[in-house]
Amino acid sequence: MQKLATLCLAVAVISGCQTIDPYTREQKTGNAASGAGIGAVAGAVLGAAVSSKKDRKRGILTGALVGGAVGGGIGYYMDQQEALLRQELEGTGVGVQREGDAIRLIMPGNITFAVNSDQVSTSFYPVLDSVGKVLAKFDKTLINVDGFTDSSGSFEHNQNLSEYRAARVADYLGQVGVNSNRINARGYGERYPVADNATAAGRSQNRRVEINIRGQQQS
Structure with missing residues (x-):
């Protein structure tokens, strides 16, 4: 019973961390906290298994702390980057989405480019x-700048426009201090729509540039 209580305490301390979503003002458990919790459990179990009966309590706690730190790893790094991006982009019209150890910034075409312009x-x-x-501050990530259009016009025109727009955004980021070696610009034209191209509202959503930020495991 005492061992179980010690394990639960260690896991609670490590994985109970929550952050405030700057848009909804609701509490949420960060990806780092989730990863830390899983790591803490695994570390605690391992610590208990390899420790002698006399030192088992210490082994559980040490294993939980070490496992939690490893489990948090890249998740913590991306949590911090996500929080700063949300703070900087609040009210700008740019969407911020988190998917595991990746962050996606969605930039609507109507606020990024003039009509039919790159x-x-x-x-x-x-x-x-x-x-x-x-992005310059959090330099241990890789960046894909992806351009998309609606289905109006020819396929070739849309493909070229999406490539030019992605390249313009990538070039600008390089000019403001982001290492260009981290950035890859791609255009997808009218492929991968997120809404119905049959409506004006849908086409507006499909005209966009996305910046996809992918985390790398820290050494």
Whole structure:
């Protein structure tokens, strides 16, 4: 019973961390906390198994702490980056999505580019400046800048436009301090729509640039 209580305490301390979503103001458990919790349980079990009966309590606690730190790893790094991006981009119209150890920034075409243009709107420069500042700070990530269009116009035109727009955003990020070796720009044209191209609202959602930030395991 005492061993179980010690294990539960260790796991609770490590995995109980929560953050506040700056949009909803609701508490949420970070990905790092989830990973830390899993690592803590595994570490505690291992610590109990390899420790003598006399030192088992200490082994459980030590294993839980070490396992929690390893489990948190990249998740913690991405949690911190996500929190800063949400803070910098609040109210800008840019969507922030978290998927495991990856972050996706969704930039609607109507605020990023003029119609049928591959020139970044000057009004969007401050937003990209904010994104660049965060990406430069969290430099242990890889970045894909992906361009998409709606289905209006020819397939070839849409493909070229999406490639040019992705390249413009990637180039701008490089100019504001993000290492260009981390950035890969791609265009997908009218492929991978997120809404119905038969409606004006749907086409507006499909015209977008996404910045996908992928974490790497830290050494």
